[in-house]
Amino acid sequence: MTTPAVAAAQERTRHEESGRGTLVSAEKLYTLASPQAAAAELRAAGFADDTVRYAVVAYRLIYRTVDAHGRPTTASGLFALPLDAGRHLQAVSFAHGTGAHKDDSPSMRRGVFHSAPAIAHAAAGAAAVAPDYLGLGKGPGLHPWMDIGSETTASLDMLRAARAFAPRTGHVLDREVLVTGFSQGASAALGLGRALEAGEDRWFRLGALAPVSGAYDFGGAELPALVEGRLKAKPSVVYAAYTLVAFNRLHHIYDRPGEVFEYPYDATVEQRFDGAHTGLDLMQGTPDSLDDLLTEHGRALLAHPTGAMAAALRTTDAVCTDWKPRAPIRLYMATGDEEATTENTEHCRAALARKGVDAPVVDVGEVDYQESRHLGSNVAATTAIVRWFGELRRR
Template structure:
């Protein structure tokens, strides 16, 4: 299970220079909503549960690999600070593991996936259980189990564990060590990958002398905010016989992706480069699951029709994606491509309806808060307002926590993850918020 991915190549573009300026050695960073992957984290195989390649049941543990140990709360605080997060939440040292497990792909076929599990070193025997779903990435390394503890991707997971919780974070399908392309914004497969990681963690944790509580506190950022709502809904519906929903705290999600986020993108309300990347990712990713277009040239202008699909193959870095895409939607999209995003029809419309259903027709019974940042340049805040309205229509009035104009390396979107993590860790742990 030792997988090494290429480090991002140098770039002369202004966007890439801005992103590189805040990268630490071996770090990853969300920039324009996409991660610039660093080197993979590897360790010794700790507990293989199955040999060979026969298919296993959903959630069956295949292997567990110890990635790192931070022996004290002080060591954890230093790593969190390195990633720009508040180290004051740390109460324990932690150990991180990569779990590989069986799950299902978007068509219900068995497949493998990986994810991160971080445990407090000196916590109680029975541990609180937290699930964190990460934001958008394009390279396989842009996932929690492939990132060190002092990175933007893994810091929320480490923070929750250092506060005393067994914390899992799915890499998602096609990310980490999992096969195939990543089905971006496919909430059903994000949900199954998240639920099955919890099952794999429950099988592994007793080997460390711990056990998991039944209730799961669920959170996630950006793309992961929708994934968190999908998991919360599945837990409440009893899709697992053991785990139950304990709390729900999504952060800065594009919950109404087709009805709110895409119109904002086309209207120029997002960061321009983010809008280009999200438009391309939407068409490419959804076309892999549904017949959105027959040829790239139908939706992408030359020369990008020859290269854009390959940029989302899991082997290209965020920097390569930034360099390989234009700066404006007009340079990227044909008239037909823009029309598809403006007025989705057919299979694309059907897929977006499933993605956009995360807040509709259900009411969380567990304590729930929606977190957002004023002036978010990537996930427009109308998404959060719409989610609250939909949940209210189902009978629950969920509070919205406005974090204000928070900033992380020039991005309020990224800043919301940093600021919300501290608040959510304390809320989940029952500590008083600042």
């Protein structure tokens, strides 16, 4: 029987042999030349600016990693550093929320929702490391949405690339990593934390975890709430389509789109998730109700998963159940979240409690961002997490 320690050692060996985390290129994207400029950047994205202490310089890193099948590929991400800070910096890894277009990622656009949390952490004095994930940003191929394994490897290898690049900027990254993420990225953050605590990297160790509004129990809480109409209708349609398309690409859960999608969407939905269509394209290219999108079989796959779908969801849903974090952890959420049911957070807290882990839930309240409490939770939680991580760094 392979022990966790042996498995971690084997994973380290595989990563070293494959060159995972090797820096391919680094490009300076922009400089926020004063704390005031960094604050303005955050305000433009709708985020608070009261934790800003430093100017910020942002880079795009491209690095070697592996795809969802373990084959060599490349990925990109945002690396944001505080200017005029000390030589030694603590890394904060931020995993972003759902995007379908390649530009829906931290390194592709500035002053926007996906990049703002990284800028906030850097402006507070941390080295912010924000992977774009596979297939987004400058990464080739399609994005394997909600695939925890590849989100974890992309995040860990981005940390390695950032550590390799940091000395070129006059910095060294400390061993302890503070890990956070929003929505899709909340599960990714837990996956990264699990890998770090398992010793899958020779240098980095987990310092703390702060996931926000995650679908931690994707099969047991999120999909039932979506199918039963307990979440906002239009985002539910898009998430249902994304789930079936993305999971089918990796796990082969249907043979033909017409098995799960109603006419005329059976001929168009898969192409909408090609990395070239925007969120607006997805909203306009899908119906307003699940009844118009899904066949009876498609709905059943989400409501009562079997076979390959059930097996895939068991892996996705293990982020809170198959390990025991030793580092401090807080679970952030928003009252009335209309996209990620708060049952996810409660199920995660309870699963961790059964293992003896105290994971307090921090409810940021009824917050809105562009009329969305789900998005608002990222805005409000970012400020709270920047403050908490700052307190941890000062200890």
